[in-house]
Amino acid sequence: MEFKRVVVTGLGALTPIGNTVSEYWNSLINGVSGAAFIKSFDVEKFKTKFACEVKGFDAEGFLGRKEARKLDPFVQYALFSTEEAVKDAGLDFEKLDTSRIGVIWGSGIGGLKTFLDEVVNFAKGDGTPKFNPFFIPKMIADIAPGHISIKYGLRGPNFTTVSACASSNNSLIDAFNYLRLGKANMFITGGSEAIINEAGIGGFNAMHALSTRNDDPTTASRPFDLDRDGFVAGEGAGTIILEELEHALKRGAKIYAEMVGGGMSADAYHMTAPHPEGLGASLVMKAALEDAGLQPTDVDYVNVHGTSTPIGDPQEVKAITDAFGDHIYNINISSTKSMTGHLLGAAGAVEAIASILALKHDIIPPTINHFTDDPAFDPKINFTFNTAQKRVVNIAQSNGFGFGGHNASVIFKKYQQ
Template sequence: MQLKRVVVTGLGALTPVGSTVPDYWDGLENGVSGAAKITRFDASRFKTQFACELKDFNPEDYFDRKEARKLDPFAQYAIASTQEAVNDLGVSLSELNTDRIGVVWGTGIGGLKTFLDEVTAFANGDGTPRFNPFFIPKMILDIASGHISMRYGLRGPNYATTSACASSNNAIIDSFYLIRMGKADMMVTGGSEAIINEVGIGGFNAMHALSTRNDSPETASRPFDLDRDGFVAGEGAGTLILEDLEHAKARGAKIYAEVMGGGMSADAHHITAPHPEGRGALNVMKMALEDAGMTVDDIDYINVHGTSTPVGDPQEIKAIVDLFGERAFNINISSTKSMTGHLLGAAGAVEAIASIMAIQRGIIPPTINHFTDDPAFDPRLNLTFNKAQKREVRAALSNTFGFGGHNTSVIFKKYNE
């Protein structure tokens, strides 16, 4: 069987630094921090009192009030970013064979706000089990992919991927494989997350995973800095529309980049901590390169997982140096989580978009909030600190890793016929 070439023909983003792809990219290029004090609830009793919230999202811009009440925020975000991506296609999906268009959507946690609201209402009631009939359909993790398919009449493959923070990269890889193997002409893929609420912040605080830099939220996400103290929670969504190259050319589509390959591995080490030698991270990047038929010399930019945690950042960089060797000192590396915070299950999607835009624009988004060098990192590495850098990007690799030891890497390349 001859494998299909797969390209990206539509993008949509809803992030803490911009609610469209152009605004998101502008925020990244200019080093804008999305972190601020939490407004969703009174966080004064929590160890962490800040997050990267969406700034101007209004559900009624996308749904009538009755429909919005039936959707958890994570599903609202998914539909909103997908609307931008579909509009970006330059063709109505109804004009295409929708039996050959599918949806694979990633989320790490799904309808956490819905679960919190329903269980709180039950606990505060008289003990009679009066639950909203939409409780389960709002909460379940696959419901975003279901809503996207119903909104556009897409009858191809449809399911959700859940691998914690690697979830949307898994969705992208699965969608890529489905098209490459001829199972679909087009796939809507990406991820969304909405965990900025009492149980989301409280739960991650209990794990000591979040930064507690309440006196300076905007500088709290500082990957690779000596004084990093945990990640900053983010929310939002990212959508990529992948398409069979010949299908895209036949309709005269705009092509952002080509998807070259993906890798998936497990640390098989610990429920939350990465392998101390970065073995899973090294293996997954190696797998992605092999899948793409590429070498380390082909990669110009790595958008790293880089969460700003004391134990996570060094292992990923060690894996890069071990795999790339001397080439590691001639590529740009950056963590856009320094600006967006960590969107958990949506991280892979929004960071894939950042990688694609870096290819398109010839600009590397920075790792902001760098103040103090960490001797754990070789000074010859270009971690793109504090300011964007101009560079031709022939190909970019995007990493996301998740609790449970899940590792994913995706490679995007400048499209050439």
Template structure:
């Protein structure tokens, strides 16, 4: 069976540094930090009191006010970015076969805010069960994919993927595979996450996973810096329109780039810590290269997982050196989480969008907030510190790793007919 080629024909983004794809990209290449003191709730008593929030988001700009109350923030994000992506691709009810268009969506946690608020309200009462009839439909992970399909009458494959912080990368890979196999012509894929709440912030604080640099939030996310002290929580949504090349050409679509391949592995090591030698990260990059039929020397840029944690950054760099060898010193490497924070299940798709824009514009976004070199990291590597860099980017690789040892990697490349 001849596998179909998969291309990207539309994108949508809602991030801490921009509420559209163009705004997001401008924020990245200009090194803008999205970290601010928390405004979504009173964080005064928390160890960490800042996060990378989406700014100026009003769901009623995009959704009916009554309907917006029935949809958790993470699913609201999903609807906004899928609308943008479908419009960007020039798709609407008049030019698609709804039975051949699907949705594959990722989220690491889903409707945590809804879950928290419903349980807190119950705990305040006398034990009488009074829950919203929308409690469960707002909370469940798959509801974002369901809402997208209902909003646009998309009747193809429809499901959710959950693999912690690798969720939306896994969703992109699964969507691409469906198209390769001819199971759909178009898939709306990506992910969304919105867990900046008492439960979200408190839970990650209890794990001692997050930065506590409350005096200077904008510089708190410091991937590869000697003084990094943990990740900064973010929230976001991102969507890609994946389409078979044949279908895109037949309708005269603008082709943004090609999905070259993807890989998925497990560390099988620890519930939260990465394999110390980066074994799972090494294997997932090799799997993606094999799937793409590419050599390490074909890659020009890596958007790393790069969360700003002491162990994770070192392990990923070890894996890159193992996979790429001497070519590693020809690569640009950057961690856009230095600007967006760690958007958990949505991290993969917004970082894939950053990689795609790097390929399209031959521009690598920076790793901001670098102040002190880490002696554990090879100084010959180009981490694209503090300023974006212009260079030819033929192909880019994007890494995401999640709690539980889940690893996912996607490779995007310039489209050539």
């Protein structure tokens, strides 16, 4: 069977370092940190007092007060980034067969803020169940693609992928597979997350996952640095329009890049810790390369998972070393989480956008906040520390790994007719 080709025709982003794709990209290549002290709730008694929050987002201005109150922030973010992507792709759904356009969306946690608020309100009462009628439909993880499909009248496949921090990489892979099999013409895909609240920060603090560098939040996300002490929580959304090539050409779409492969694997090791030798991570990168029909030597850039945790970063370096062999010295590696923080289920989408734009502009976004080399890492590996680097980028790979041992890796290449 001959697979159909799949291309990227639209992008949208709402991130801690920019509320549009252009703002996000400019911040990436200029090494801007999105970390700051948390403003959305009182952090006085919390171990971690900072995060990478979305800034200047006006939900009521975007949706109207009545509609905004019906939606959890993770859905608000999804609708916002998707509106940009739809406009960017030049989509007029009245002229398209909407029965062949779907939405596949990733979220690791879903409506955590809604769940927290409703349970706290109940606990403060006398035991009488007085829940908001929107409680369940605001909270459930699958509701974001539901709202996107309702807004635009899209009647193709519609569901959410939930695989922790690999969620939106999985959403991309699912959409890619449906398209290349000819099951649809187009997908709105990506992911969103909104966990910067008492439950999110408190929960990750309890498991010692977050950085506690409260004296210097802007430099707290330090992937591959000797003094890294945990990840920085982030929030936001990323939307990617994936489209079957002939469909895109027929409507005269601009094309950012071609998606050529995706791999999935499991660590089968621990519910939160990665495999110490990076076996699952190595396997998923090899699987993505095989799916794309590529050799390790074809890859120019890897946007790594790179969370800035003491145990996570070393296993990924081991995995990349195993997957790429000596070619590891010819590629650029970077972790854009050093700037955005970790967007959990949305991380794969916003990092895929970074990888696509690296292809488009031939610029590698940096891994910022590097101060001290870790002797555990080969100094000949190019981690793109602190400063963006120009180079020809023909193939870019982006990794996402999640609690539960879920691994997903996607590959994009420069589009050629």
